[in-house]
């Protein structure tokens with residue numbers, strides 16, 4: 428998949444499909460723009476007119492609660508009109524091709540498609556076929572990429588730990604093999620120059636080429652989380668497993684679940700993250716999910732600011748302008 432398809436002729440973002448090929452300056456500028464939206468939360472009118480008159484279509488072929496909702500909230504805060512396209516009841520289930528559906532929506536003057544699809548590469552495919560003025564944002568494609576999730580995770584990390592990523596040790600724990608979140612995070616954190624990035628999973632849930640991705644793999648969670656500043660837990664992607672890769676969930680929790688006891692091995696001020704939806708008692712103990720180290724709900728709030736920044740920038744907003 429060609430990453431350069433997402434840039435316009437001036438090197439600015441036109442689509443947002445993957446973090447591969449982007450620079451630290453580009454990622455930091457998205458994070459700075461997202462931060463510039465924080466003061467909105469304290470205002471009586473929590474909106475800016477940056478995308479007034481624009482139409483954004485949420486095109487979700489796969490279920491989602493928080494991603495779709497936070498995209499919708501973000502678009503509304505930018506004053507855009509939002510259409511949620513319900514694909515379960517749409518013409519695609521009556522045999523219309525994806526491209527015919529897209530052309531129909533374009534004729535309704537859509538300016539942006541936010542796409543979630545179970546096939547890797549779907550957002551790139553759509554980006555190659557839309558009219559030149561339409562931007563496409565990848566809201567998760569198969570096991571390939573989930574770049575807005577990675578950006579909001581990095582914003583959450585920066586918020587709690589500061590911008591010097593080179594000082595941080597970060598562990599991603601769980602189903603790395605099927606996780607688009609892990610793949611995008613690995614690219615993004617390496618671009619931002621993270622000090623040390625570890626992935627922790629049984630061999631059955633690690634990609635074969637894991638060492639080439641710039642991470643340190645661990646099979647034992649106790650070793651993987653030793654002295655880390657940030658722990659990112661992942662959901663077991665059972666819907667993407669083609670055959671049984673684990674004995675059972677109880678055994679998985681016994682070997683990999685994040686408990687209070689295990690958490691003491693990390694740095695005392697470690698933060699615990701999870702992209703959601705969380706499975707209590709499978710990936711992490713409830714006490715940890717709701718405990719003082721957890722920033723899981725913070726991630727959701729940062730998701731709104733991050734998605735605002737990405738939608739505004741792909742539709743031409745230049746971040747040096749003052750918001751407010």
Ligand code: ASP
Nearest residue numbers: 567573608662702703704
């Ligand atoms: N919400 C994330 C995703 O869409 C993580 C997950 O589903 O486990 O990939």
